[in-house]
Amino acid sequence: MIDTRYMRIYERLLGAYGPRGWWPVTPPGETVPRYTGGPRTPRQRFEVAAGAVLTQNTAWANASRAIERLNTLGAMSPAAIRDMDERALAEAIRPAGYYNQKAKRLKILAAFFLEGGKRSRAALLALHGVGPETADSILLYAWNIPVFVIDAYTRRMFGRLGLVPESADYDEAQAAFAGNLPRSAGLYREYHALIVEHGKRACKKVPVCKKCLLKTACALYLSSGKRTSIARSG
Numbered sequence: 001m002i003d004t005r006y007m008r009i010y011e012r013l014l015g016a017y018g019p020r021g022w023w024p025v026t027p028p029g030e031t032v033p034r035y036t037g038g039p040r041t042p043r044q045r046f047e048v049a050a051g052a053v054l055t056q057n058t059a060w061a062n063a064s065r066a067i068e069r070l071n072t073l074g075a076m077s078p079a080a081i082r083d084m085d086e087r088a089l090a091e092a093i094r095p096a097g098y099y100n101q102k103a104k105r106l107k108i109l110a111a112f113f114l115e116g117g118k119r120s121r122a123a124l125l126a127l128h129g130v131g132p133e134t135a136d137s138i139l140l141y142a143w144n145i146p147v148f149v150i151d152a153y154t155r156r157m158f159g160r161l162g163l164v165p166e167s168a169d170y171d172e173a174q175a176a177f178a179g180n181l182p183r184s185a186g187l188y189r190e191y192h193a194l195i196v197e198h199g200k201r202a203c204k205k206v207p208v209c210k211k212c213l214l215k216t217a218c219a220l221y222l223s224s225g226k227r228t229s230i231a232r233s234g
């Protein structure tokens with residue numbers, strides 16, 4: 001039986017925040033990624049994949065700065081990254097942090113794209129430095145394949161809502177969304193972006209529950225004993 005709360009939460013978030021416009025990619029002739037409807041060209045799809053690696057363990061703003069620097073150097077393509085000296089690549093992406101590690105990962109990703117690697121989760125997970133969240137971000141946002149991306153915001157928020165147990169592993173959490181939502185890449189893209197938005201605005205490490213638009217559906221907020229302390233923390 002489908003749990004309709006997943007869809008109702010989506011609708012409530014969408015109603016409050018509107019479409020988030022994710023994932024930003026660099027339009028032709030520009031250097032800064034911005035949302036224009038998602039990737040349309042092979043180069044833009046590679047940029048999404050590179051962005052998924054660059055944003056590992058850092059905020060998108062830092063990854064975006066690294067992408068801008070690669071664009072300025074004319075280096076945002078699989079061939080350019082393959083041909084670039086690894087130390088120069090690391091220097092170019094320095095704003096994204098872990099730049100030596102990420103330079104290696106970008107080189108591996110570039111080789112994968114140049115070899116025409118299979119568009120599958122298994123193929124991506126076989127690449128060094130690509131875990132489930134990165135792989136699913138590439139599948140969903142670069143290739144339009146309907147897989148739900150699970151990240152720290154999703155786990156925190158849906159754990160508190162009482163929908164996905166904190167003990168659930170990545171695949172179990174993902175299955176909860178897949179089992180309770182229509183299979184749609186567009187829906188999954190928007191929903192993930194809305195979760196991130198709500199995680200930044202309200203369901204933070206210390207949640208701001210008082211004004212949360214989901215509080216009437218939130219197990220943590222409604223649970224006795226914790227309600228007072230959470231409300232005070234807002």
Ligand code: SF4
Binds near residue numbers: 161219
């Ligand atoms: S009520 Fe609080 S804990 Fe629940 S979803 Fe909202 S911000 Fe998060």
